[in-house]
Amino acid sequence: DLSGWTVVDEGWNAGPSNWSVVGGELAESTEITDRTGSAPDDLPKLGTYLRYDGGGAWSDTITRVRLRSVDDDAIGVVFRLVDGDNFYRFSMDSQRGYRRLVKNVGGVYTLLAEDSVAFNPGQSYALEISAQGSTLEVRIDGAPVFSVQDSDLTGGTIGLYNWANSGAYFDDVSVEGLMAGGLPPTIDAVTVDPS
Numbered sequence: 001d002l003s004g005w006t007v008v009d010e011g012w013n014a015g016p017s018n019w020s021v022v023g024g025e026l027a028e029s030t031e032i033t034d035r036t037g038s039a040p041d042d043l044p045k046l047g048t049y050l051r052y053d054g055g056g057a058w059s060d061t062i063t064r065v066r067l068r069s070v071d072d073d074a075i076g077v078v079f080r081l082v083d084g085d086n087f088y089r090f091s092m093d094s095q096r097g098y099r100r101l102v103k104n105v106g107g108v109y110t111l112l113a114e115d116s117v118a119f120n121p122g123q124s125y126a127l128e129i130s131a132q133g134s135t136l137e138v139r140i141d142g143a144p145v146f147s148v149q150d151s152d153l154t155g156g157t158i159g160l161y162n163w164a165n166s167g168a169y170f171d172d173v174s175v176e177g178l179m180a181g182g183l184p185p186t187i188d189a190v191t192v193d194p195s
Helices: none
Strands: 005-009 019-022 025-028 048-052 058-069 074-083 086-093 098-105 108-115 124-132 135-140 143-149 157-163 168-179 186-189
Touching (some): 025 157, 048 074, 086 157, 098 135, 098 143, 108 143, 157 168
Antiparallel strands (some): 005 048, 025 168, 048 157, 058 124, 058 168, 074 086, 074 157, 086 098, 124 135, 135 143, 168 186
């Protein structure tokens, strides 16, 4: 079930979102958008994300998610999520041909890294995001994608992100790392598999 998660719909076109568990995966099946986000270089791309409620105190973390999309629009993960105006987001879009890391600080979006690699619709990807101090690293299927330095946001929870995508799927979500306040390393498992 979706207990422990909160749906956040930022887009206003083709909404509301429809998050559900389908065949053991978390799915979102609407093309919710902000209408203005269709240009490839537009950064906000306001759609929907499913926020994990228990991670507000997370600081240095490694987030792992298996994700796939049968549609060709944007799918990804938000991390160090404080609120709707403060987070980092990794997303990839097959139709527009990019993988992108952005930050949203105080409602202002900034591009941190981007390439022109499109995902293959229907293919499953193992996404890993490491946020250690000011170092943010993204890997897909074990291969490095981005490594950047940014210290604007130091902690927060995660969210599963979808923009204009009618077939987004997420599974095997986990977060491990240090809690704020210097506590010993802990592993926090976030499960979306109903079995």
